[in-house]
Amino acid sequence: MKYFFLIKLFLITPVLLAQELITYEAPTGVKYTAHNDDFTVKVRKPGGEWMDLFEYNVQVDLDNVQNASMVSFDFSGKVEVAVRKNNGNINKAQIRPLSYKISPEVNGNVITFTLDQPRKLSLEIDGDKLHNLHLFANPILKGKPDPKDPNVIYFGPGVHQPKDLPGDVFHIPSGKTVYIDGGAVIKAKLMIDHAQDIKIIGHGIIFQPERGVEIRHSKNISIDGPIFINSSHYTIYGGQTNNLTIRNIKSFSCKGWSDGIDLMSCSDVLIDDVFMRNSDDCIAIYGHRWEFYGNAQNYQIKNSTLWADIAHPTNIGLHGNAEAGGDLIENITFSNIDILEQDEDDLNYQGCLAISASDNNLVRNVTYENIRIEDIQEGQLFNFRVYFNEKYSGAPGKGIENLLLKNIQYNGNSANPSVISGYNKERPIKGIQIENLKINGKLIQNSNEANIQIRDFSEDIKFTKK
Structure with a gap:
């Protein structure tokens, strides 16, 4: 019995260690201006404590601009998702892309489903594609750079906007790693011009810029992770x-x-x-x-x-x-x-x-x-x-x-x-x-x-x- 217990513990422990869930607070500077109240979204490790997500407002469709919703988080292992529709009833809920074959459960005005790998999803109620919920479940960011490294440009939690530079632009020189924390919101364009060997990483947001990232006459550039609203x-x-x-x-x-x-x-x-x-x-x-x-x-x-x-x-x-x-x-x-x-x-x-x-x-x-x-x-x-x-x-x-x-x-x-x-x-x-x-x-x-x-x-x- 002792050996059976040890074997069972050995088999279970890697699974437990693989469970990780990271959520991010919205900065005060956008919390009250960028929220969409159509949905309330929570996530948790299986059987764990529910964690609230911030539902960002994103605008879609040039022909008839409408307000949709977006949430994001990072995880490994499995995660349970609960979405409450705050206005109106739910007759049908669909998650796309359909090729993922994710079938949500609907109980009243609450939708639940489970993910076992990173996904980028659209949750649509009764076929509504213009007021849907976009859910971005990122992998855990590995190998985070040291914010104190002189070759790292770090945008930590909070709102970032140039003060002393003309225009809403952050210029990125050669050899730099730009690290955008998942709780960061950048209100500016990132400009790479006649530069090389640059990385832009992290799960933060570049919010309503003229352009998101502009890259001119450059080489060896990598962009991994941000959300562009x-x-x-x-x-x-x-x-x-x-x-x-x-x-x-x-x-x-x-x-x-x-x-x-x-x-x-x-x-x-x-x-x-x-x-x-x-x-x-x-x-x-x-x-x-x-x-x-x-x-x-x-x-x-x-x-x-x-x-x-x-x-x-x-x-x-x-x-x-x-x-x-x-x-x-x-x-x-x-x-x-x-x-x-x-x-x-x-x-x-x-x-x-x-x-x-x-x-x-x-x-x-x-x-x-x-x-x-x-x-x-x-x-x-x-x-x-x-x-x-x-x-x-x-x-x-x-x-x-x-x-x-x-x-x-x-x-x-x-x-x-x-x-x-x-x-x-x-x-x-x-x-x-x-x-x-x-x-x-x-x-x-x-x-x-x-x-x-x-x-x-x-x-x-x-x-x-x-």
């Missing part, structure tokens, strides 16, 4: 930057041109485990624009959730150096992506997966793999075109080559016909393989079943299954 313009704006890593960021925007991650002439980029809810493109990859020059090559975008209240969840190729013959945009992979929405009424900017080759750009070697598209309000699944955009372009695109669409799923009935189109015989789209495309569970065998319009100057398009 309602930037006026881009969440992350990158120009002519190499070796850029973006992980575990969460973004909200509701204004014109308030894109998520827009990168111009950047190469060797990893975007991993992000949640983007934006009122413009969530992720856009371009060549030359403004003062940034060069090709865009070698991208991996994976394990992420994209929600475009308008415009594209993903967009490639619109901008380039038309006068110099265009740019090369190549070797791009999107994998393991959940797309929760596209609501765009302009046919010229539809497409959950969009390539808009313009400005003499050649776009090639693009893979979309394991993409799950939920029932969008208005848009298209695919829009791949070599075309001339009268508003933004100096020339039509040079072409699109070698696309692989593998294991794409769409469940819904609202999508408009997808489009595949070249420009002319010198500027075609060619070499598209569509493998294991499923719409509402049905394996698609051809363009008619897929509701795809294949227009002129489109070559070598194949549907396959494996």
Whole structure:
């Protein structure tokens, strides 16, 4: 019996040690101005004491700006979540992405569920996507930097805003680690300009800046963890930057041109485990624009959730150096992506997966793999075109080559016909393989079943299954 007890204790102890839960107080400077009272959210270790979370107000949807809610915390092991809806009844509660298959329990006006791994979720009551609760359950931050290290810029709990600098900007020099505590709120943009070897880490908030992080002519930059609430313009704006890593960021925007991650002439980029809810493109990859020059090559975008209240969840190729013959945009992979929405009424900017080759750009070697598209309000699944955009372009695109669409799923009935189109015989789209495309569970065998319009100057398009 003694040995049995010791073995049992040995087996249980690692599980107990793995249970960790960290919550953060909202700073006094935002507590009374940034709260949303639609929900009361609590979390606890299994069977432990409930801990209150602060429900931030986040604004969503440019067309009809509304107030939604957001909470965040860090944990390991398991965590129990309880959400009380403070106004109105609950007929149905749904947690998205649906691919996570999280089924909440509803008891009166209280919803409960359990998580056993970090997740970024949308809890929606009776189908309401505009007043929903966004819940960000982060992993425990490991290897926290020492705030006293001279190479660390530390934003501790509280509100931070520049005082002596012109504009709401914190400039980050080379070799620094920016550590944003989970209880910190930064009311400013972080600027990286002609710099290198910079890390931005932590689970704090960058609150209503002009832009979230602006990166210019730099290299070896890593951003991991922050929440960006309602930037006026881009969440992350990158120009002519190499070796850029973006992980575990969460973004909200509701204004014109308030894109998520827009990168111009950047190469060797990893975007991993992000949640983007934006009122413009969530992720856009371009060549030359403004003062940034060069090709865009070698991208991996994976394990992420994209929600475009308008415009594209993903967009490639619109901008380039038309006068110099265009740019090369190549070797791009999107994998393991959940797309929760596209609501765009302009046919010229539809497409959950969009390539808009313009400005003499050649776009090639693009893979979309394991993409799950939920029932969008208005848009298209695919829009791949070599075309001339009268508003933004100096020339039509040079072409699109070698696309692989593998294991794409769409469940819904609202999508408009997808489009595949070249420009002319010198500027075609060619070499598209569509493998294991499923719409509402049905394996698609051809363009008619897929509701795809294949227009002129489109070559070598194949549907396959494996």
